[in-house]
Amino acid sequence: MRKDETHPLMKDWRILVLIAAVILSVVSIYLLPPAFDKGIQGNVQLGLDLEGGSWIQLEYKAELVTFETTGSVEELLIGLSEDLDAEVSLVDTNTIEIRKPFTREELEQAFAQYGATITRYEIGVGTETAETVKRILEEKINRLGTRDAKVNTLTTFGGASRYIRVELAGVDMTTAQEIVGQQGRFDIRIQTTGNETEHVLYGDAITSVGNPAQHPIGSNNWGVPFTISDDGARALRESAIRTGATDRPTDHELMMLLDDEVVYSAPLSADLAARLKVEEVRNLVASTGVGDDALNRAMILEIHLRAGALPVDVTIAGSGSVSAALGEHFKTMSIIAGIIALLTVGLVVYYRYREPSIVIPMLLINTSEIIILLGIARYFTQLDLAAIAGLIAVLGTSIDQLVVITDEVLHEGKVPSPNVYLKRLSRALGIIVVAASTMIIAMLPLAVMDLSSLRGFAIITILGVLIGVVITRPAYGKIIMAILSR
Numbered sequence: 001m002r003k004d005e006t007h008p009l010m011k012d013w014r015i016l017v018l019i020a021a022v023i024l025s026v027v028s029i030y031l032l033p034p035a036f037d038k039g040i041q042g043n044v045q046l047g048l049d050l051e052g053g054s055w056i057q058l059e060y061k062a063e064l065v066t067f068e069t070t071g072s073v074e075e076l077l078i079g080l081s082e083d084l085d086a087e088v089s090l091v092d093t094n095t096i097e098i099r100k101p102f103t104r105e106e107l108e109q110a111f112a113q114y115g116a117t118i119t120r121y122e123i124g125v126g127t128e129t130a131e132t133v134k135r136i137l138e139e140k141i142n143r144l145g146t147r148d149a150k151v152n153t154l155t156t157f158g159g160a161s162r163y164i165r166v167e168l169a170g171v172d173m174t175t176a177q178e179i180v181g182q183q184g185r186f187d188i189r190i191q192t193t194g195n196e197t198e199h200v201l202y203g204d205a206i207t208s209v210g211n212p213a214q215h216p217i218g219s220n221n222w223g224v225p226f227t228i229s230d231d232g233a234r235a236l237r238e239s240a241i242r243t244g245a246t247d248r249p250t251d252h253e254l255m256m257l258l259d260d261e262v263v264y265s266a267p268l269s270a271d272l273a274a275r276l277k278v279e280e281v282r283n284l285v286a287s288t289g290v291g292d293d294a295l296n297r298a299m300i301l302e303i304h305l306r307a308g309a310l311p312v313d314v315t316i317a318g319s320g321s322v323s324a325a326l327g328e329h330f331k332t333m334s335i336i337a338g339i340i341a342l343l344t345v346g347l348v349v350y351y352r353y354r355e356p357s358i359v360i361p362m363l364l365i366n367t368s369e370i371i372i373l374l375g376i377a378r379y380f381t382q383l384d385l386a387a388i389a390g391l392i393a394v395l396g397t398s399i400d401q402l403v404v405i406t407d408e409v410l411h412e413g414k415v416p417s418p419n420v421y422l423k424r425l426s427r428a429l430g431i432i433v434v435a436a437s438t439m440i441i442a443m444l445p446l447a448v449m450d451l452s453s454l455r456g457f458a459i460i461t462i463l464g465v466l467i468g469v470v471i472t473r474p475a476y477g478k479i480i481m482a483i484l485s486r
Contacts, residue, residue: 009482018475021467022368025375044374046169047150047384047456050334052327053169054176057154059317060125060133061101064160066094069116076114083110087208091126099125099312124160125312128211132302133164133310139303141168141179150382155449163317169382173321186305187257188236192243197255200239205232209305212298215285222294223287224302233280240268240276249273256286256304263304264288334388341392342366345399353406357483361476362402369398369472373464387456394464397439401432401468402476409480425477432473436465 009015029042048055069076077096081088086100098107104121111118125133130153141149154163168176186203210225228236239245245252249268256264264286268276275281286305288297322330342363350359370391374383381387408428409421439461446458 009478012478014474014478018368018471021372021375021471025372028375029371029378042378044378045382046327046331047382047387048167048169048322048327049384049386050327050331051169052322052324053167053171054173054321055165055167055319056176056180056316057163057165057318058180058314059163060123060161061313061315062097062099062123062125062129063102063107064091064120064122064124064126064158065096065098065107065111065118066092066120067096067111067116067118068094069111069114071115076111076116079114080110083113091128095120095126097126097129099129101313120158122156122158122160122162124156124162127159127161129311130155130161130164132211133312133314135299136303136306136310137164137166137180139300140184141166152455164314170324173319176321177316177319184258184304185260187260189255189257190239190243190245191251191253191255198239198243200254201228201232201235205229205235206305209302209311212288212295212302215287220290221287222289222291222298223285224298224305225283225285226305227283230280230282233282237276237280240273246273246277256301258304264301330385334385337388338370338392338395341395345395349399349403352403358406358480361479361483362399362406365402365472365476365479366395366398369464369467370395372467372471373460376467377460377463381456381459384456386454387460390457390460390464393457393461394468397465398468398472401435401473404428404431405473405477406480409477410484421481425481429473429477433469436469439465 029044032043047053067076073090073094077088077090080086080096080098084098084100084102086098086102088099089097091097102110104118107121108118124130134151134153137151138149141151149169150165150167152165152167153161154165155161166176166180168179171179184203186206188200188202189197190200191197205228206226207229208227212222212224215221215223215225240252243252245254245268249270249272251267253265253267255262266287269287272281272284286298286301288294288301345366346359346363349362350356353359373391373394377383377387405425405428408431409424443458443462446454447462449455
């Protein structure tokens with residue numbers, strides 16, 4: 001081949017895909033902002049295991065109860081709400097959520113009064129409530145400017161969300177507890193003249209907040225229902241009358257502020273203005289408009305109305321922290337472990353083949369696979385000790401599959417003809433695809449179940465297997481063919 005000719009490998013699409021994936025991954029990790037001030041880790045998010053920080057696990061003080069009854073479900077809900085002095089909501093046709101701690105024995109007595117029996121009792125909340133709590137905590141953490149945080153819901157096999165775990169990298173335990181328990185300062189104001197506003201009520205006057213819903217029912221107009229106290233209703237009516245909002249509602253907007261930032265603003269509806277002329281109104285609806293965007297705004301507004309307060313009481317079931325020094329130690333040891341694993345793999349492969357031209361491509365493919373994996377994973381997961389274990393597992397399975405390809409295409413130490421080679425390569429890739437499918441199926445339960453850091457291990461392993469099957473194994477097949485055929 002002349003010097004001005006391109007090597008045939010560089011024209012193969014498999015090789016071009018591999019090179020492009022590596023380049024894009026390096027750019028993603030080191031060249032996209034804010035990587036410039038993060039050193040060797042670049043844009044890779046580090047968990048509290050490696051960066052230091054704190055975690056808090058909260059347990060819901062609520063129950064999910066499945067029941068059987070021959071009477072009216074509506075009467076049962078109303079009666080339980082009054083007797084237990086708790087918020088009771090229907091989760092399914094025969095399952096209710098009780099947002100207050102009770103033993104099964106206490107609830108059985110209450111249910112018996114209405115001709116109902118309990119068939120299943122679990123501590124925890126339903127999926128909808130758990131998602132609401134998760135959104136509130138995430139919004140609170142983001143609003144306070146805390147980076148590298150994870151909020152995971154931990155669900156039982158019965159479907160009840162019993163715990164929620166908050167991990168805050170780079171945050172000490174005292175600060176973590178303040179962040180989780182802190183509520184914002186919520187203020188409702190009414191427009192007087194021009195841009196002037198006056199205070200109406202604070203967040204403590206809001207007694208309950210409902211989930212986003214369509215108002216009126218059946219329409220596509222979304223809103224968030226909430227209830228205010230008697231004193232709050234009196235203050236709202238007096239302010240509306242005094243400012244003239246009851247006579248000219250379109251000229252007087254009702255504004256909601258969280259920590260002095262406007263989160264909602266809209267004029268009083270004609271119906272509300274007319275009612276405020278003659279009576280105090282406790283049940284209100286903050287309308288956000290029509291369509292999917294309006295639903296998203298309603299979900300965010302619900303969080304703001306709660307001002308960081310969770311819809312159900314929680315108690316700290318566990319907590320822990322990793323010091324910055326220990327996190328730095330773990331980070332150093334993880335890098336050393338990765339290097340040792342790579343070198344050890346290289347020595348074992350060299351002992352098997354005694355041929356550097358086979359060992360070096362294997363190690364380069366292995367390294368490129370890790371780079372691509374980090375370039376993708378940095379967008380949606382943190383790198384903690386479990387994820388590091390996943391990286392090492394990917395490194396091992398990668399070498400296993402490259403050995404399968406190499407052994408399959410070799411015949412008595414010699415390279416077969418191109419046609420036979422391609423048949424053997426296809427057979428080797430078929431074996432690898434089956435093995436990869438088995439690995440993915442085995443890891444899926446860990447990836448989809450709420451098992452905190454174990455999810456990181458499963459996700460990294462699945463990603464690594466997919467990258468190997470789609471990108472690196474086909475490229476290695478062409479590279480090893482070119483090397484062995486010389």
